[in-house]
Amino acid sequence: MFSLNNHLELRRVTISSLVTCIYLPSIITAISYKGVLYSVGSGSSFYILVLIFVAELVKSFYLSSSNEIQAKRSKGKTRAGDIIKSLGFLLGITFCFFLGIMLFGAPVLDKHEETLMLSSLLTLLTVFPLVAHCGVEPAVQLLFGVKSFNKDTIVAMLVNNALLTLCGAWLGAVVIPLDWNTPWQQWPIPCYLGALGGYVLSNVLTVLKVTMMSGANKYKFLNFFINVINRLHISK
């Protein structure tokens, strides 16, 4: 899926993934040291979302700085309108996630705050990087498979991140019914942490893959691992 041809893009992808691999685990470590890891569901942990938002925004600036010529072209009057449009779109997506999570079995009548935190996290990790990178309309087109993304390394990475994040959140729900009565089985902590875990895992895989691809010329056996990782990427 990734091509070695565009070295600049590949470097950007690697560095941004590396940054993610560092900053997200540090946030989690920090809050677990402070002893508030299990309060991620409540509104008081909103600052985590803000941190992630800022980090992803910075990353997306870094990722799209190559498209400066394009960016300059589109700069101008529409900038403010774009931001408002994106924000509205993100809010809509958050609401969709909110409803979808409820369909999957989250409590309908109570715990709205927790569900909302989870859905905003999912929005931040899945749709927001896409929107920040290529704008609202291409993102919509990508989401519904109108446009193919196979050529674009960065978009491929972002879509992979999004899918693995959703898988992580999905898998996180596995531990909820167990009768262990531990504090981390409270809704939505397993799904929240699962989403973060899926996101970090996806980034780790990206870094690994790029590393191995660059080494594969020398050591042929690395191709095997690359194939394994390629299989982990979910595609239709």
Added chain:
Amino acid sequence: MREKWNIILYLIWFSYLILSAILMFGHGFLLSRKTLTDVSECVGIESVGCDEISSDSAACNEPEKLERILNNPGSPLVCPSTSKRVVLILVDALRYDFTEYNPALENPLYYQNRLPVIHNTVKKWPEKARIFRFMADPPTTTFQRVKALVTGSLPTFVDASSNFAAMELYEDNIIDQVTKNGGHAVLLGDDTWDRLLPGRWLRSHALYSFHTWDLDTVDTEVDSKIYEELKKSDWNILLAHYLGVDHAGHRYGPNHPEMARKLNETNERLERIIEVLPSDAILYVIGDHGMTETGDHGGETRAERTAAIFAYYKNGFSGIGDEIAPGREIQQTDLAPTVCAALGSPPPSPSLGNVLLPLLPKMQTTTTLLHMTNNLKQITQYLVRYGEESQQVSLDRLAELINSTRDQIEKTANVKSHDDVRKYVADVRILIDNIRAVFREVWVEFDSLAMLRALLLLLLAIFFNWIIAEGIPMDRIPHVFASSFVPTGLISLAICVSLCYMGYYWELFEDLESAIILTTGLISGAVTGALVILHWDGISQKWYETRTLFYERFARSALFASAAVLVSNSYIIEEGAVLSYLALSVLGLVAWNISSFKALGLWAGFGFVLSLTRPYRGCREEQGDCWTAGDNLHTGQASRAALIIALGSVAAVVAVARRQVSWRGYGIVIAGIFTCAHWAVGWGSLGSPNRSRLLARVAWLSIVAMFGLLLKRDRNGPTTPLIVCGLLFYLANCLVLGASYAPTAALALLSGFLILIMISMMMKSDGTSKTSSSFRSSSSLACLWALVASYHFYGSGHHPTLSHISWTPVFHAGDPNYSTLGPVISFILLTINLFGMPMMFGATVPLLVLWGRNGASMGPRSQLAAVFSLCLKFSLCFAIRVLASALSATIHCRHLMIWGVFTPKLIFEYGACGAALFGSLLGAALTAWHLPSQHKSS
């Protein structure tokens, strides 16, 4: 098309294999016992005459009367004249080695040396205190143990009686013996007792016992009451059930500081109780079972079975020599007759224990003998009655036992000296031990060989049929079934059965049923295996060529996951949520594969429909929160809103559906109208129950008539009859679910409909018609359909526990017991109530193939092949789930929740599997019947 009926025969054959294997498993695993409602009666000593002719009781004094009773083997049970009060302290999971005290131990473990009071008391007053090993019989779960302790019997999982779903105990027991004679009982602690014996208590302070992580609440509550109660004198038996030790074991295991704390508390408690114990009361402190080193119980290891019994009485116990040695092993069945003897009552009628003299106050020889004869007479009566009611124990054996007890009773007259008494008591104990061993064999021991064989047969059938369903290419299926494969198989089955009969006739073996199941299962395995080998080239070719899509693999793994989680009790308890989660995920991936707004909308609609069934989902005891909130309460009468919703749902379904099914729509409308009328007329205080029942009967009549009319061949192929069949099942479900749950049936129908639309959309998006038949019978669709069918068992308000079986559907159309077909009708109604959803979804499986234009465009042969393949896959899904629950029951046969969670799940899964097999068979048969017979394509 010769293969048409061969296909149906093959599906019947497959269903037989699965169902018979599970039946065999059940015979080895589910032990059953017949409960008798007899009550032991005794006559007071004062009403006994001095000779048979005159009932003049003033003519002689009491010792003479006793003499006379003992000399007359035919005399009735006579109440013992002395009665004491009894304090029964049940310390849950008090293992025997918790009570031992060894001062030489340097580093005692957390559970050692924590109860010095017992050791000290026994040492100080060997006359006044006893400590014995108190051997429990498996299953060592608290509920079964409590039942055993009060009745003196050996409870099994299914205590078959007229009303087996209720918790209440209908057998004679200690508490009933007390209250029957005007005595009073007081209960403190675990509410198991209150559920088992409601309404018998003078005062009851029962507390919810299912919070196994709460170590203290119940104990402190009991402590706050028990000392006051001990001061009062209005009770005859005081029962206190402490749960802390058991809960500490479950949560931390025995070797943990918390266990030491709970045992120390118990020690202080016992010291205080011994201090304040009234002088006319006997104290028994018992454990109902032990625990393993991990703190679990339920099985039959020695650690689980060895509980402790400590007895204390201020005026001293009887018994000498070996009988009173500390640590002697006594059976838990002995407690009931002993306590009853202490209270002055006869032993409870179902008791199989013997009276233990070392635990009774000192008494004269004649009184001792009176207790012994009472005990023997009660057991003789029970043997006679059990032989009348059940054939579990062979009559020869019962007759032998009855004769030996009668002989023993006759010997009573010759017993005079102390040595004679000792010998007599020992003889009686051996005799009763023998009797108990005979009953234990039929009631208590798992037949592991039968279980293993059954699992292997199930595995064999599933394995080969899975290869047939997945592997054999679609174009070969008509040839397979046009060949002599099915007749060969059926003839070999017939040969097997006849050989088994011959063997049974010549008495080569005893168990005809298991022989037939075993040989037919093996021979079917061989025949299907031969088929697989013959077609191996095609199978390997197909597997090599096809590339499965991600969502198909995911659907299969979702089904396996839904089966695999049956090993965990928490997932079984929350299975409704698990199934809806998985079904929604599978459909989500299907929608993702189509990737259009319409598919997304359909998926959201499906999710919304599943969420709408959520309020109807029942609540089971282990779920805690909702149980204590009272969500489990079934209100008999539907509320006004529920009635309106029910009427609206039926009306909407009928109105939408009737146009699509041509003339058959009229029958559906009639049945629907009568269903609505049945609810409306019977509703509220002004309703007329009689007319309502009549209307229900008319509705049933029209449903059955419409089923009969399904035989009329349809010109346009089988789609319309299948839809009608689904709608009829829907109406039947509505009727048995009653007005308050009827909307769930409509929601189930709607969810199935949404899936069908989604599938036909997928066909359009895929386009290619060449692969359509193999695509439309893909296993992912079968898995999805099976998941949804299993979900709607929960969605319609059921839960796999025996106490959730509701009996109202049997009586909604009048009491069927008045008619000759009564048992059959009530069985059918109950089955539809519980498993109507798997049946409805099973009957509509062929629609997955035939729905939409694309399905109809296939030739009849390939249609039939696809329907067969899909039906087999759907049945396999349920067979796999049943296999998983049988495996989990085998793995967990010594688990704490085996009788509460795993076994009921196995029974219900078996029922659902049977219903699904029946349903898919019906669907396949309808398809075969209505398919046009001329060849369009080959």
